[in-house]
Amino acid sequence: MDNKSNSELARLEDAARAAWLYYVAKNTQDEIAQKLEVSRQSAQRLVALAVSEGLIKVRLDHPISRCMELAEQLKQRFNLLECEIVPSDPADQSSTHGLAQTSAAVLERYLKSDTPKTLAFGTGRALKACIDELPSMQCPQHKIVSLLGNMMSDGSASAFDIVVSMANRVQAKHYPMPLPVIAHSVAEKQLLHGITPVKSILALAQQADATFVGIGQMGNNSPLMVDGFIDLAKANELVSDNAAGEIISWVYDKQGQLINNSINELVMSAPLQLNASKPVYGIAAGQSKVNAIYAALKGGLINSLITNEYTAEQILQKIK
Amino acid sequence: MDNKSNSELARLEDAARAAWLYYVAKNTQDEIAQKLEVSRQSAQRLVALAVSEGLIKVRLDHPISRCMELAEQLKQRFNLLECEIVPSDPADQSSTHGLAQTSAAVLERYLKSDTPKTLAFGTGRALKACIDELPSMQCPQHKIVSLLGNMMSDGSASAFDIVVSMANRVQAKHYPMPLPVIAHSVAEKQLLHGITPVKSILALAQQADATFVGIGQMGNNSPLMVDGFIDLAKANELVSDNAAGEIISWVYDKQGQLINNSINELVMSAPLQLNASKPVYGIAAGQSKVNAIYAALKGGLINSLITNEYTAEQILQKIK
DNA sequence: TCACAGTTAGAGCAAAAGCTTAATTAAAGG
DNA sequence: CCTTTAATTAAGCTTTTGCTCTAACTGTGA
Numbered sequence: 001m002d003n004k005s006n007s008e009l010a011r012l013e014d015a016a017r018a019a020w021l022y023y024v025a026k027n028t029q030d031e032i033a034q035k036l037e038v039s040r041q042s043a044q045r046l047v048a049l050a051v052s053e054g055l056i057k058v059r060l061d062h063p064i065s066r067c068m069e070l071a072e073q074l075k076q077r078f079n080l081l082e083c084e085i086v087p088s089d090p091a092d093q094s095s096t097h098g099l100a101q102t103s104a105a106v107l108e109r110y111l112k113s114d115t116p117k118t119l120a121f122g123t124g125r126a127l128k129a130c131i132d133e134l135p136s137m138q139c140p141q142h143k144i145v146s147l148l149g150n151m152m153s154d155g156s157a158s159a160f161d162i163v164v165s166m167a168n169r170v171q172a173k174h175y176p177m178p179l180p181v182i183a184h185s186v187a188e189k190q191l192l193h194g195i196t197p198v199k200s201i202l203a204l205a206q207q208a209d210a211t212f213v214g215i216g217q218m219g220n221n222s223p224l225m226v227d228g229f230i231d232l233a234k235a236n237e238l239v240s241d242n243a244a245g246e247i248i249s250w251v252y253d254k255q256g257q258l259i260n261n262s263i264n265e266l267v268m269s270a271p272l273q274l275n276a277s278k279p280v281y282g283i284a285a286g287q288s289k290v291n292a293i294y295a296a297l298k299g300g301l302i303n304s305l306i307t308n309e310y311t312a313e314q315i316l317q318k319i320k
Numbered sequence: 321m322d323n324k325s326n327s328e329l330a331r332l333e334d335a336a337r338a339a340w341l342y343y344v345a346k347n348t349q350d351e352i353a354q355k356l357e358v359s360r361q362s363a364q365r366l367v368a369l370a371v372s373e374g375l376i377k378v379r380l381d382h383p384i385s386r387c388m389e390l391a392e393q394l395k396q397r398f399n400l401l402e403c404e405i406v407p408s409d410p411a412d413q414s415s416t417h418g419l420a421q422t423s424a425a426v427l428e429r430y431l432k433s434d435t436p437k438t439l440a441f442g443t444g445r446a447l448k449a450c451i452d453e454l455p456s457m458q459c460p461q462h463k464i465v466s467l468l469g470n471m472m473s474d475g476s477a478s479a480f481d482i483v484v485s486m487a488n489r490v491q492a493k494h495y496p497m498p499l500p501v502i503a504h505s506v507a508e509k510q511l512l513h514g515i516t517p518v519k520s521i522l523a524l525a526q527q528a529d530a531t532f533v534g535i536g537q538m539g540n541n542s543p544l545m546v547d548g549f550i551d552l553a554k555a556n557e558l559v560s561d562n563a564a565g566e567i568i569s570w571v572y573d574k575q576g577q578l579i580n581n582s583i584n585e586l587v588m589s590a591p592l593q594l595n596a597s598k599p600v601y602g603i604a605a606g607q608s609k610v611n612a613i614y615a616a617l618k619g620g621l622i623n624s625l626i627t628n629e630y631t632a633e634q635i636l637q638k639i640k
Numbered sequence: 641t642c643a644c645a646g647t648t649a650g651a652g653c654a655a656a657a658g659c660t661t662a663a664t665t666a667a668a669g670g
Numbered sequence: 671c672c673t674t675t676a677a678t679t680a681a682g683c684t685t686t687t688g689c690t691c692t693a694a695c696t697g698t699g700a
Contacts (some may be wrong), residue, residue: 016382023378024388028686037429039650050380057379058343060334060370064342070344081678109357348656359679364658641700648695657686665678670671 011046012053018043019050028220045273060130063087063309070312074305077319081279082106082304085312093310094286099126103212103306104133110210111170116141117209120270121162124223126215126283128278131166145204147213148248148269149179173304175201181229182250183266189205192268200286205270207276213302216246217292224249234263241277247272247282247294247301254291256299279304296316331366332373334362336407338363339370382628383407392626392634397639400619402426402624405632408624414606414632420547422602423532423626424453430530431490436461437529440590441482442468442568444534444543445604451486462492465524468568468589469499472535485589494519501549501569503586512588525590528598533622535604537612544569554583567602567621574611576619592621599624605631614638 018036021027027035033043050056057063061071067085075083077122084106104238107130110117119142121127146163167174179198183189192198205211216223218238224246225235239263244254248269251259256266258272274280282302287310294315307315338356341347349353352525353363370376379385387405395403404426405417412610430437439462441447466483482637487494499518513520525531537542538558544566545555561581564574569588571579578592594600602622604613607630614635616622629637 012382013384016380016384017388019382020380020388024380024385041650041689042648044689045649050382055380056380059377059379060336060340060344061377062339062370062375064330064333064336065340066338068337068344081459087684096671104521109617204681300378360657361659362678363681365678369657559658579662643700644698646696646698648693650693653690653691655686656698658682659682659684661681661683662695663678665676665684667676669673670697 011049012055015046015050015053016055017122018046019056022047023056027225047146054112066308067312070309070316073226073316074125074297075275077316078300078305080297080304081277082281084306086306086308088309093308094288096126096129096285096308099283099285099306099308100129100133103127103281105226106281106306107131107134107212108137111139111142111172112135114141116209118143118204120145120147120205120208120211121143121166122211122213122269123150123162124216126214126285127162128165129213130212130283131162131169134166134169134244137170139170139172142170143175143204144172144200145175145208146177147205149177149181149265151178151180154224175204177201177268179261179268181268182263183268186265189266204271204274210278211280213247213280213282215282215289215292215296215302218243218251218286219288221228221288222246228229230263236278237261244295245289247270247296250301252295252299256301257294257295274300274303276303281306282309287311290314290318324599331369332375332574335366336375337371338366340561341375345570375556386465387629387632390629390636392618394408395638398620398625400617401597402601402625404626406605406628407625407627408631413628414608416449416605416628419451419603419605419626419628420453423447423450423601424624425533426601426626427451428457431457431462431492434461436463436464438465438469438524438527440525440528440531441486441581442454442533442554442589443470443482444536444603446605447482447486447532450480450532450603451489452474454486454489457490459490459492461492462490463495463524464490464492464495465495465521466530467531468523468587469497469501471498471500476628494526496504497521497588499575499588501588502583503588507587509586520589524591530598531598531600533567533602535602535609535612535622537570537608537615538565541608543565550583557581558583564615565609567616569622572615572619574615574618576617586607594620594623596623601626603627607631607634610634610638
């Protein structure tokens, strides 16, 4: 296995000494050079050798470290632009504690910008919690646009009107979409999409500098159904269609491919299309969301993710 | 226990992030500053904070690391000038493998000096092995002086004549002590110590720039007896006197205090007195030497130590 | 013995890190 | 609401580090 010569081993020994003096005893390379009686450059080379040989290992004793590792892995694996992992509560790994705060912090970064930004939003509890964490701000330079309708099929407003409440909080120009989430017919959908203000909203959404969406799971606890956008029959239909999840009401399968079914046919939401350089954040966490998030990542429906440690681990386990 | 405020925890979180980016992801502080959206000096402070809070831990995956740790502990505990710990062979922890090479390396450091040095030597197998590892050198500027007699009680030369063989190897001026190790009477001792050349040797020994001595254990494998300087009766007498060890034939107890007995009364060796800035190296390793080394350290009979990992661990365990 | 290939050490330089001071900004408290 | 205090930032400097280029050295084979 290790076929190192004697001199190589002696060199590694010196490297270990140098690395020890450098990292543990906090000597400078000059001091190491003196103590080991070599030139400063040699000391530097020894330290570098120790590092490259994997002799020294740095460990971060803080919950955050695991998170950043997970974020890095997810970024790599799914070619993400951004990824934020919130530490999970070890007592309740599925809780979304902290997710809102972190998402809000990300969001705030955009809002603090002086250059005008267009930010597009989906709906959902996660996003609602996120904007509730936002501080009051004055940012009239930005535009906040909705990606989907905010009306129930009976004409009432959606319980999670992200865009309006957010715009109130940050004093930004906003563009809600006064449409039903799901049209009653293809004809109605085409008609409504043909209205000029709707067209401009959809155009604005497409060129958003950043997009924030929730990710909905399927099954009997699907937000789509829980929030009354579809009925139980439709929900069951989706399950039998092998739907894995939903983003701004676009339903997709295990591979993250949009499904050809009645819902996707009638959905009024802006099309899900990714611009390579503009982040589309999926915000979601919890055991029930794992499959939906995983599929969305696989299909490239989102290119940035905010989730928690536990969920990130579950997603990464699916790959192996 | 930890009464950190919320903002302090958030700060530590940032510190952890910064440290992660710095140490794990190998970002520069500038990059970290950008990513965390703070100034470079804040990023610097965060990294420093993480370090000072003990968030980041560096581990050295090499046998040497343990050695340097042990050396550091021994230095601290016994206020040593120097301490070298040689890795132990895990298969044979008591073997003195490597001890000679390391000691020789230390010795060589003095010999390589251009400024004339006076080096004083005891006797023993460890020292003999050490000088056998020395390369041939030309260093006529140095003086090599013996700390104790090299004659057996029958007048024959000691088996371990360190000074002469060493001087041969490095071409240095040398001062052997042509005296018995132990005098037959106090009168003989005083007589011999009164001879002018002996006086000058003893004076030279006292001002040595570095001293190297072996450490002998007591009991039935005591070098003092094995090498024929004392007989079994004397050896047993020493044990009943609670002798713990012997350095250049000065016998001391568990506390490293010289014992008032017939041997110390008759010993011809140079007095054991430490100069605060001149190192006196004890060179010894192995299970049988642990007590003797420990006592010598406690009593301050030596102020520098060369031993191996196993022995160092045993010594440190005695403290706890 | 000498020349040659391959490696290794040393000089110098540019980048990064660490530190200090002054000025600005945010936060806490009256 | 204002004042005081603490923290943050920017600027500039020194030290430390990383890297590259050249010289020297080692060992090999003719």
